Amino acid sequence: MSxxxxxxxxxxxxxxxxxxxxxxxxxGPKPTPVDASSVSEQAPGLITDAEDDxxxxxxIAQAVSANDENDLPQINPTRTDTSSxxxxxxQAEQITVETDVYRIRLSTQGASLVHxxxxxxxxxxxxxxxxxxxxxxxxxxxxxxxHGLVSTSHQSVAPGATFSAxxxxxxxxxxxxxxxxxxxxxxxxxxxVTKTYRFTRGSYEIDFDQTIRNNSSSTWxxxxxxxxxxxxxxxxxxxxxxxxxxxxxxxxxxxTEEDKYEKFDYEELREGDKKRxxxxxxxxxxxxxxxxxxxxxxxxxxxxxxxxxxxxxxxxYRVENVMPTIAIAAGDSQxxxxxxxxxxxxxxxxxxxxxxxxxxxxxxxxTPLSAVLFWILDFIHGxxxxxxxxxxILTILIKxxxxxxxxxQYKTTAKLRKLGPRIAALKERYxxxxxxxxxxxxELYKTEKANPFGGCLPMLVQIPVFIALYWxxxxxxxxxxxxxxxxxxxxxxxDPFFIxxxxxxxxxxxxxxxxxxxxxxxxxxxxxxxxxxxFTLLFxxxxxxxxxxxxxxVMISLAQQWVIxxxxxxxx
Numbered sequence: 001m002s003x004x005x006x007x008x009x010x011x012x013x014x015x016x017x018x019x020x021x022x023x024x025x026x027x028g029p030k031p032t033p034v035d036a037s038s039v040s041e042q043a044p045g046l047i048t049d050a051e052d053d054x055x056x057x058x059x060i061a062q063a064v065s066a067n068d069e070n071d072l073p074q075i076n077p078t079r080t081d082t083s084s085x086x087x088x089x090x091q092a093e094q095i096t097v098e099t100d101v102y103r104i105r106l107s108t109q110g111a112s113l114v115h116x117x118x119x120x121x122x123x124x125x126x127x128x129x130x131x132x133x134x135x136x137x138x139x140x141x142x143x144x145x146x147h148g149l150v151s152t153s154h155q156s157v158a159p160g161a162t163f164s165a166x167x168x169x170x171x172x173x174x175x176x177x178x179x180x181x182x183x184x185x186x187x188x189x190x191x192x193v194t195k196t197y198r199f200t201r202g203s204y205e206i207d208f209d210q211t212i213r214n215n216s217s218s219t220w221x222x223x224x225x226x227x228x229x230x231x232x233x234x235x236x237x238x239x240x241x242x243x244x245x246x247x248x249x250x251x252x253x254x255x256t257e258e259d260k261y262e263k264f265d266y267e268e269l270r271e272g273d274k275k276r277x278x279x280x281x282x283x284x285x286x287x288x289x290x291x292x293x294x295x296x297x298x299x300x301x302x303x304x305x306x307x308x309x310x311x312x313x314x315x316x317y318r319v320e321n322v323m324p325t326i327a328i329a330a331g332d333s334q335x336x337x338x339x340x341x342x343x344x345x346x347x348x349x350x351x352x353x354x355x356x357x358x359x360x361x362x363x364x365x366x367t368p369l370s371a372v373l374f375w376i377l378d379f380i381h382g383x384x385x386x387x388x389x390x391x392x393i394l395t396i397l398i399k400x401x402x403x404x405x406x407x408x409q410y411k412t413t414a415k416l417r418k419l420g421p422r423i424a425a426l427k428e429r430y431x432x433x434x435x436x437x438x439x440x441x442x443e444l445y446k447t448e449k450a451n452p453f454g455g456c457l458p459m460l461v462q463i464p465v466f467i468a469l470y471w472x473x474x475x476x477x478x479x480x481x482x483x484x485x486x487x488x489x490x491x492x493x494x495d496p497f498f499i500x501x502x503x504x505x506x507x508x509x510x511x512x513x514x515x516x517x518x519x520x521x522x523x524x525x526x527x528x529x530x531x532x533x534x535f536t537l538l539f540x541x542x543x544x545x546x547x548x549x550x551x552x553x554v555m556i557s558l559a560q561q562w563v564i565x566x567x568x569x570x571x572x
Contacts, residue, residue, distance in 0.1 A: 095165050097181055099172040099199045101343070103131065111163040111183040111195040113145040116342055118290075125481040125490055134290055134342060139313070143230035143285070145292065145340065149193065149210065151222035161185050163195065177201045190216035204343030205295075205353065213333040220328040224336040226294045227320035228285045229309075232266045244474035244492070244543070248288035249362040252306040252319045256281040261356040264306055269317050273307040282354050283319040284341075289477040291360050294321055295339040295353070344477040347374065361475055366468040373465075374472045381478075387491055388484025391473075391545055395552040398465060399560075405461065419444065473545045484548065491545030498540050500547040505536030507554035511561065 092109035105115035114137035121132040135143050148161070163183040172179040179199040186192045192215060198207035214220040233250060251265035256278030263286065264274055279301045284293035296302050302321045309316045328334050341353055350357045363370035376397070380390040423441055430437035473479060474492070483489040487497050495501060509532045539547045 092162070093168070095168055095170065095181065095183070097170045097179070097197070097199065099179055100201055101204060102199065106165075106181065106183065106197070107137070108163050108165070108183070110146055110148060110161055111185075112147070113197075113340075113342075118343060121344065121480070132290075134292060141231070141233070142316070143228075143292075145226075145228055145294075145342075147195070147208070147210065147224070147226045147338070149212065149222050149224050151191075151220060161193075172199060172201060190214070191220060204341060204346075204349065206340040206342060207337070208340055209335050209337045211333060211335045212328055214328040214330055217330050219330060221325060223323050223325045224338075225320055225322045226296075226338055227318055228283070228292055228294065229316055229318045230285055231314060231316060233287070245288040248475060250287050251285070252317065253284045253286050253293075253360060254281070254304050254306055254319070255283070255354065255356040256304065261359040263362070266308070266317055269306055269308040270315065273305055276304045278302065278304070280355070281321075282357070283321055284360065285317075285319060286360050286362070288475075289344055289480055291341060291343070291345050291350070293341045293357075294319075295341060296321060296323065297337050297339075300324070344480075346477060347378070363468065363471040363475060366464060366471055369464060369468040370471050370475075373469050374476060377472065377476075378478070386484065387479050387482040388488060388545070388548060391484075391491070391548050392552050394469075395549050396556065398469075399553065399556045402461065403560075469549060470546060473543060473549070479545060482545075484544070488544050488548070491548070492543050494541050495544040495547060500544055500551045501536050501539040501542075504539055504547060504551040504554055505532050507551065507558050508532035508535065511554065511558050 092107045094114070095106040095108065097104040097106060101119055103117040103119060104113060106112065107114045113135060115133070116135040117131040117133050119131055122128045123130050123132050133141070135145060137144055163185045165181065165183045170179055170181050177200065181197040181199070182194050183196075184192065184194045192213040194211045194213075196209050196211070200207075210224055212220065212222075249263055249265065251263060252269060252274070253261065253263045254274065254276050255261050256276045257280045258278060259276060262274070262276075268274075280298050281302060281304055282293055282295045283304050283306070284291050301324050304319070304321050306319045307317075309318055323336060326334055326336075341350075341357075345361050347358065347361060350360065359367070373394070377387075377390050377394050380393050381387055384390060384393075422444060426440050426444070427437055430440065479491050481490045481492060484491055487499065488495065512529070512532065539550065
């Protein structure tokens with residue numbers, strides 16, 4: 001089998017894979033459309049329904065008591081008097097917080113986190129002041145982090161309760177390593193709650209706690225809950241099927257010691273609630289490059305859930321944890337700690353956050369191989385400081401790893417090239433008897449020890465390597481907007497001048513000239529001649545980092561094949 005056929009086969013497998021994913025995105029189940037007119041009066045702000053705002057704590061107590069010798073009280077939540085302690089989203093004030101990595105807005109309505117920009121991640125590298133917005137309280141892009149308390153006999157601090165802050169703006173100043181933002185609510189019955197955010201310089205992990213002070217005359221019993229709530233992002237208008245954001249996992253994730261890492265896309269959430277209970281877990285909303293997660297303290301029993309919530313203006317998707325019920329005597333206080341991760345899926349960071357957190361970088365079924373390839377790529381980048389050259393070097397290493405396999409393939413190709421005239425003569429002699437021609441051709445292969453299928457093994461081995469590397473290049477936020485050199489200033493964007501696709505196409509054409517096509521009919525030959533053009537046109541729209549790998553790969557293959565062909569041709 002010629003060298004060209006394995007390359008084309010690998011390309012066809014990859015393109016078929018991409019087309020299948022694109023078909024799933026374009027013709028699979030669609031998200032519930034957002035009727036902006038029906039909910040516009042609620043934005044900006046929190047979108048809530050009174051009957052679905054607080055978790056049912058009595059079911060949580062039952063789940064916890066099933067794993068504890070001490071039965072917990074059955075709690076029926078008392079809801080906040082919304083007429084006296086809440087504001088609509090449009091009336092709520094917002095507190096601005098700016099650190100070295102965030103620009104955040106906290107709503108006084110529930111002290112919730114309703115807007116977060118990542119300062120190190122512009123949407124477009126050509127417009128650096130326009131930052132990526134991860135959380136937002138606008139209707140079309142609604143995605144917020146809320147939290148609260150439910151109680152038996154005292155007023156609950158629901159997401160709608162109005163908190164106050166000492167300042168309207170908080171800024172992490174030069175030389176300051178930590179920024180603390182407290183917000184307080186005081187109920188008419190003597191319960192006081194302070195929610196405190198702690199931001200650390202250079203960190204995408206936020207410490208958060210709720211301190212309940214019981215200034216009433218009776219014991220306070222209740223539980224804390226934390227949630228992430230969003231609409232399904234609309235990716236239908238993204239650029240073509242080559243845009244990786246359309247294929248990356250987007251949805252909810254739960255991790256527990258019992259069930260480990262589980263992910264649920266929006267369609268799965270619409271099919272029914274997902275509930276788990278664990279003393280070591282976390283929950284998140286995952287998307288391409290970024291993750292938002294609530295992280296309870298290790299060893300604290302909690303209930304986790306992920307579900308879809310029908311609303312008048314469109315479906316909301318929620319992940320939530322509810323902590324164990326606690327009792328605070330009159331005059332006492334207690335603090336419930338929680339952590340939040342809000343930022344990019346940088347692999348040297350998320351590996352140290354929680355067990356299973358690294359799996360949010362979703363390489364799919366090729367995760368073991370992709371993880372190894374990323375580790376090598378990252379190691380090379382650490383030495384030379386450029387992701388483009390790291391891809392080039394990794395490609396060379398992969399070619400070196402398969403050198404012996406491809407050498408056999410190229411030798412077969414060279415032998416077939418030498419046999420070309422003899423095969424052509426057989427084809428002319430038996431032009432009216434295809435069966436005899438094929439038999440004579442196979443006899444010739446056997447006599448000359450030229451196995452036309454000798455290149456199949458390198459082809460089969462390289463397919464999973466290539467697909468695994470594809471996922472590394474599109475899933476790793478480290479490569480987002482990373483430059484290579486000269487005209488390539490973003491490896492995750494297409495080549496602006498189409499130079500790499502043209503280099504790849506030229507390499508394919510030259511490879512075909514060195515690759516014989518014995519026994520191939522004229523129509524097949526025409527199709528083979530058209531393939532370099534087809535793949536070149538396709539690669540015009542692919543990420544330049546991926547095309548760089550292909551271009552370097554085909555040029556190395558061309559050089560290797562040319563040398564081996566010359567050696568074989570020189571033999572008598």
